[in-house]
Amino acid sequence: MAEYLFVLIVFLANVVEGITGFAGTMLAMPAAMLLVGVDEAKIILNIVAIFVSSNIAVRNYRDMDKKQAVKISLLMFLGMAAGLYLYRILPARILMSAYGGLLILAALCGLFRKKERSLPAGALICVVLLAGIIHGMFLSGGSLLVIYAVAVLKEKSVIRATLAPVWVVLNGSMLIQNIAEGAVNAEILRLTGWCVIPVIIALYLGQLLHKRMKQEFFVKLTYVLLIISGFTLLV
Secondary structure, three states: OHHHHHHHHHHHHHHHHHHHOOOHHHHHHHHHHHHHOHHHHHHHHHHHHHHHHHHHHHHOHHHOOHHHHHHHHHHHHHHHHHHHHHHHHOOHHHHHHHHHHHHHHHHHHHHHOOOOOOOOHHHHHHHHHHHHHHHHHHOOOHHHHHHHHHHHOOOHHHHHHHHHHHHHHHHHHHHHHHHHOOOOOHHHHHHHHHHHHHHHHHHHHHHHHHHHOOHHHHHHHHHHHHHHHHHHHHO
16 A cells, blocks of 8 residues: 555646646655655665656756756756765755745745746855755755745746756766665565556656646745645654
């Protein structure tokens, strides 16, 4: 039963991922860790995320802002290196609570502000670096990176197409590390295989919903997902 629930959660989370280009891993991770184990959940969801992001990147290549994709990837890599180091020396519970609070505050500000206000360039770079730090620690930096994406890329199709290759690069590097450490075993591959067909269906549904979704609703959905993510980290 736990494995069936796990596959269902992966399916639902990746419908959202297909719509927005982020948030699938973030939404699935808490329940997945309880159902199949922390290490197993991280690796399986990482493999699924690479598959989903690769699909989005290929199908929406023309909408991609390539310069921003490279810039984001480089800054995220720097942040990830710091995040992996901090994860080893700082209490994870404190870090997760602080991150959750930051996400909720940022999302509420974006959701309820009446006028569009641009963040300074330096602040936006700090946001991406912090997203990399969080991704290195918890594999969920996308919820913070979207603050940068909404401010700089703005249009929903460009956001989705540009973030997808970033996740392929970042998560691919983490998967290589997992393989080198011998952490990818037969059980993980079996559970990942179970997710393939549900994820393909989820991608199809997400693509349909993305095309029908208005820009304003897309931005609001993004901020709501940030709030959900923040509360998930606090509980």
